[in-house]
Amino acid sequence: MTSPWYPPSRPRPVDNGLKARRARGAIATTWWSQRFVEVLEDIGVGSRLQRGRRYARQGQVLSLEVDAGSVTARVQGSRARPYRVRIGISAFGKREWANLEQVLAADAWYGARLLAGEMPEDIEDVFAAGGLALFPDSTSELSMDCSCPDWEVPCKHIAAVFYLLAEAFDHDPFLILAWRGRDREVLLANLQAARSPGRPAADQADRAGPPLADCLGSYFAVQAEIPSTRPAPASPAAVLDALTPLEITVRGRPLTDLLRPAYQALGVPVATAAIAPTNRWPGDSPG
């Protein structure tokens, strides 16, 4: 029964909201994003977290922005005007970051893992050595507010933002550092400067071919040799196996299972092509 004192809590549908990619199970999948979700889930306000998760999956969150010290988001609730959500954390200062960067630059492992999309397992040690903590221990280290009428914190809107934030961390661990005060571009530039001071960046090479007017002498001819291709992987479904599993299903069967017969058919040559003679083309080198 809905109480007459409260407005109806059904949110307005959103067309192009941010949606959690994982439709069921835990939203955060990496250890570093789980560290955040745990902080939230430790408070143990079960039903609001559930509703928050549903919000996240339905795409009620309209925007999400991570800056030094704060995450701001707009969440579509039951009212016409979206609610504003802010989750604050203390950003580290210039000097603290300068020290951290010295340590990170001295060990290429950190940059390598971060650039490969992984939070280095021992990164907390680096922060701990400077007396800092990368991850918050409890919600008390976070400031959370929402413009909705619900007085309880965290409300479902904050929870929804939290889940989407965790998912963003999954995808890009640099975001955690950005929240703590160092965005990716600045961090990488500073690390590079610490490694090899005073090197300029350069432009990307020009990709268009040479002007046609310079090619009149060999206008109809092949311009370079083509190397032979690499050995085939054992299974034609290797690409399929390497793809991120998606939550798309048809009648309970996941998409990758449905696509598998197609991939398997690709590895089987068409009957007539089975032992077709080697191709010969004008311009091929003989033999």
Next chain:
Amino acid sequence: MFVLHGFWCLRRGLCLWAEDSERPVKSPSQALRVARPHPFAAPAEVLAEIQAGKPDAAVLQLPSLRTAPLDSPELIRINLRPPARTAPALLAWAVPIVTLDAASALVVLSPRDDVRCGASLGHLGQVAAFARDLVVRGRVVPVVEQIGHGGVAYWRPVLSGRDVMVVHALIRSMPPVCRAVPGHDDPDELTRAALDALVDAAVREALPPGLQLAPLRRGRRPGVLPAVEAWLGALVGPEPRFDADPGDLGALVRALEPWDEARATQSGPARALFRLTEPGTQANEGGDTLWHLEFLLQAADDPSLMVPAAQAWDDDGSLGRWLPRPQELLLAELGRASLIYPELTPGLRQARPTGLALDAEGVHQFLTVAAPALDDAGFGVLVPSWWDRRRQLGLTVSAHTPVDGVVDRPSRFGRDQLVEFRWQLAVGDDTLTEEEIVALSATKAPLVRLRGQWVAIDPEQLRRGLAFLQREPTGAITAAELLALAAAHPDDLDTPLPVLEVQADGWLGDLLSGSPLSLSPVTVPDGFEATLRPYQQRGLSWLALLSSLGRGACLADDMGLGKTVQLLALEAVQRSDEPDAGPTLLLCPMSLVGNWQREAARFAPGLRVYAHHGPQRRRGAKLRKEIGRNDLVVTTYATATRDIDELAEHEWRRVVLDEAQAIKNALSRSAKAVGRLRAGQRVALTGTPVENRLAELWSIMNFLNPGLLGSSELFRTRYSIPVERHGLTEPAQRLRAITRPYVLRRMKTDPAIIDDLPEKIEIKQYCQLTVEQASLYQSVVDDMMDRIENTEGIERRGNVLAAMTKLKQVCNHPAQLLHDRSPVGRRSGKVIRLEEILEEILAVGDRVLCFTQFTAFAELLLPHLAARFGTDVAYLHGGTPKTRRDEMVARFQAGDGASIFLLSLKAGGTGLNLTAANHVIHLDRWWNPAVENQATDRAFRIGQTRSVQVHKFVCTGTLEERIDDLIEDKRALADLVVADGEGWLTELSTSDLRDIFALSQGAIGD
């Protein structure tokens, strides 16, 4: 002639246009501001005949003089354009085109021999072949796009590692004419668009029809399918567009985004490369040798560009020219690699990592586990070269042949005779000594130096190998079993270690090594009229040996070395040893039936030969009777395929395939048909080097020795793909070892052969008329004989000469008599035979002069041969200016340019030095042998180092054969009458002329 060109259009797909050498060169218009019609582009209706498609038009920028575009290098003109006096410039020309969608493009972009193709089509063909390659390897991902209210389902390539480099190479190699449409000149964009479209088409082509990806739905189908189901349907159907609810579709697009990213992030300007180097000779102090795994960056578009990590750390900006942010890229690559190869981590824990030190254990783990995984993930891996052709631990078999070299009596070593052998342990080619085995057993390291080279030894394997040797050190099997053991693929044997080599002494050793030098000669029976040259004698012994073992043999001697005479000798020996042996069935192209009959009659007159072909051939009981009373039944592939049910009833002594490349496609009807023939032995004769064309080799071997190379599927995965697509040498070597006992190939250039060969070999090429030629021939005879009978004097003389000319023209090609510019096609037995011979000549890289009396015939052949063989053809006739003529001769002699040189007998008969050719073909006969000999001497003169083969074409049963007989007779008497040309013929009586002109039996093929 036509030259077909192509380019890719972002909107229209594959666009084709053609140049036509028969059209006027110059444009009548002088306008330079607008795109004038290309003067010698094939017009729409002509183009439509070359290639069906949607007609359209395009403007192309082409290198041009003021009044005309330049020719593409593939275009051959009979009347040459005058040399340009001004420098060419880019001008716009309008050309008719046909356009094809991606699915048709994929089919069209395969090599074709009906029309000559420009390099632009070759390039697009490479893109199509690459698209197919990606698809077979499953390097594709399905994507969805929202267009308007509906969705479109595509398959897109997933490019990583070396594939990225192939794409870059394709982009760089694009001929400029592919980007000649103004505003569409970005090779990157055009190549990727073509690749995307062709990959999508190749997936749809590869998927079996009727494939359903979505699980079956119970109950009624809703009006609008859920977007994902509609998308799955559109991924496998012919129509990529589908309808879906926009919201539902939008959700699908977003849900699939992660896959889109997976596709996008895999190609970069460079990748990490891991290079393993051996420890230097100076071992470090502990005596413990450390290997070095070096980190580098390798450019995607230029694999030879490799930058050590240290240079990336110290970059002063110079790397930035090809690589934005090299440090970041290196770090990201190393981070990604460390996820696959966790042992990399210690090497990264420093400010500027450049490499990693590995001990023997670590090296072994890297080589066996990490390197393939890194390679699969798109990283570059460079390991010491010995690793790729590493010598593995295995077993060898040494057999002792019981009866040495006596081949005279095949019954003395039947296929059931036992051969004793001994197992031994070996590494690569080195059989291990006792001491080495002890030393290897004692060492713990997985990598050890053996005889100065590194080898990887798995202790467990070594233990199993030793246990096996103790259990069964020796054995005895039949010769056939030993040959089968030598031919077995390691995967198909149950030995504990792979069998690396099978050695034997004596004749078995000769067979296994493929050089039958010590086989004792087989005695040729009396009545065999040819004296075999020494190498032919060896070939006969080899054939007889395999025959006695019941194994198939492929005699692949170069053309002109006498495969026919060797086979006839084998038959003669067989008949004299076993008079009761059943008949041999010989299949050959129609053009060679007459040849076999004549050669058999000449060399082995004792052989009873029956030619089974033509509409009047025997059937049923009559055929059985005919087979029963002959030794050699000669038939054509086409006839054998038609009559296979009857022919397969017999148990033949031997089945012989002449020009065995006729069954190179194992799926063809004739290949399947010959597979049904039962025989005591099977023999294939071919002049093309089959060992270089794997599909052909499989098909022929599968006929000769069924099962020897496994199923075609297995062969494809074990040999064709690794060798032809990836250029691996190890499987190629194994294949050569397996087939070696069954293939005997001698080349004219072999030192063992060359001394046996005469300097000049004359071969008559007997060919038969097609039905069309025969009826034309007959009507010319009827018409001309009428006229000759009713005229006298000079007029009669003129008619006789005209009749001869017309009949020779018919023998060449119907179109030459009719002057109707009708297509060459397969209307002339002579041209068909010419193509067969040229194929063999070109396959071994030889050069050839072709003489004809008729410029019309040369001009008919010129475009046909250029298209058929995709090559330039030089042409010299009376009207060729001197400078041009000298230039052609110089290029031909220098070995570049055309391999086929067409010459008119009159223009090319004297004063030229063309010793680069070692084949001379006389396409039509001249009454005067001196003229022919003069022409032949172009190739056969000072400077010629090889033996020259002279092929004289003769249409059997026609005027040509009678001229040939006359020349032979006259030469035997003395070169009397014919010395002054053809005049003497006009003096013959009408009835003599009737005899000379008449079409006799056997002239017509089927």
